[in-house]
Amino acid sequence: MGKAARKKGPKNNEARRQKVRDVFVGQPFEGLAAEPELIAMREFVPSATAALSIADSPDRTVTLATVLPMAAAAFVRSDGERFLGLQVQTRSSDISRDLGRALQWVLDAEPGAVLSVPDTTTPAHAGDKRLQDLLVADAVLEPTLHTDFSWWLPEDTDPQGEVALSLERANSAIMPTDRVGPAAYWVEAGDKSHVRWVRPEPENALLQALARLSAAGEIGLGEDSRYAGSFRAHGLLVPVWDVDSEAHAREWIEPTQQLGERLDKALASLDETPLDATERRARDGLVGRQLTLR
CATH class of the missing domain: 3.90.1150 (Aspartate Aminotransferase, domain 1)
Structure with a gap:
């Protein structure tokens, strides 16, 4: 019995370490000056965008958005503009970590690429970057509110097919x-x-x-x-x-x-x-x- 217990020990220790890492984070945006605006955009603002200040890449721009087409986690528009979505369907125990992973993805993605859902299944590890690790901590978020979701598409683009249907449904759900x-x-x-x-x-x-x-x-x-x-x-x-x-x-x-x-x-x-x-x-x-x- 002692031998069997010794064999199981490392696995049990690893499971305990993993459980600790995946503990629920109740205040995921703590430490960011933009915390209140991030919460508002995630929870009840229907259509809004804001420029993010990336700590290590001040010359690279990513647009934070309330909702993206098909509730995607991130995507790069055909004209190269990069978007990170706040209102997504799935989440892990740490929303800031989910968003950090999606932000790192969109920084390197090609035009037209879409991250449908955030990465919530990869086990947490020490190398994970949260929003607090990627954004300028004292940067103020200045949201721009929109009356519809036409900003999903580049200017002078005529939506077709599923994109047009998704746009119509999203627009009809907006509360002023x-x-x-x-x-x-x-x-x-x-x-x-x-x-x-x-x-x-x-x-x-x-x-x-x-x-x-x-x-x-x-x-x-x-x-x-x-x-x-x-x-x-x-x-x-x-x-x-x-x-x-x-x-x-x-x-x-x-x-x-x-x-x-x-x-x-x-x-x-x-x-x-x-x-x-x-x-x-x-x-x-x-x-x-x-x-x-x-």
Whole structure:
């Protein structure tokens, strides 16, 4: 029995090492200044693109995109422009590693090449590069929002066949969306409109600051708005406000900026003044208002 156990030992050790490497990463974009925008583009922005800053190849350009044709992980357009997709169907325990593998693939791919799904099956190893290893860490992401997915194709291209069908289906599913601030997005969802804001702060600090604003009656975005709750996405908290569906998206830019200033002051005050009883009750109420994004 001892001999058999010794023979199985190395395999068991390797299995344990592999299990440790493949542990779930709850905050996959941590350490990147673009973390909130990456989360927004992955989770709820329908059609947007942004230029990536590649750390070792500043002269090489890759366009980050919300959704690519057929929900591909990456592809090189016929004109040579390279795209990396965020909203894909499959994922491993570490989204940043999946995206890192796809980014390395697209940097070396030829025009017309498509990576249909990210590499989520190759065992993790020490040589894997995550987004944090490939991108400029302090680079700010500046998304460009689009009203359709025509950017999938080079200019003056007439889509045909499956590409045309995929383009039509994707366009029909877009909900009107506008960026009203850094990582803050207005969206018209049927007969309702919302502002969703991915915040970079740790959840506990953010909830305390929001509670302070709530207790002071300053948590809203102004008239015809209501704080609806929040949801978690990739390790960060995303507060949501219901807003007047008759108002244009641009009407929420200034209120969002003003709320951000109030929130910054509330966050700064936490170091000197703990929550009082009223603010603690407000925090408990906010904790109970967790939303599910649909």
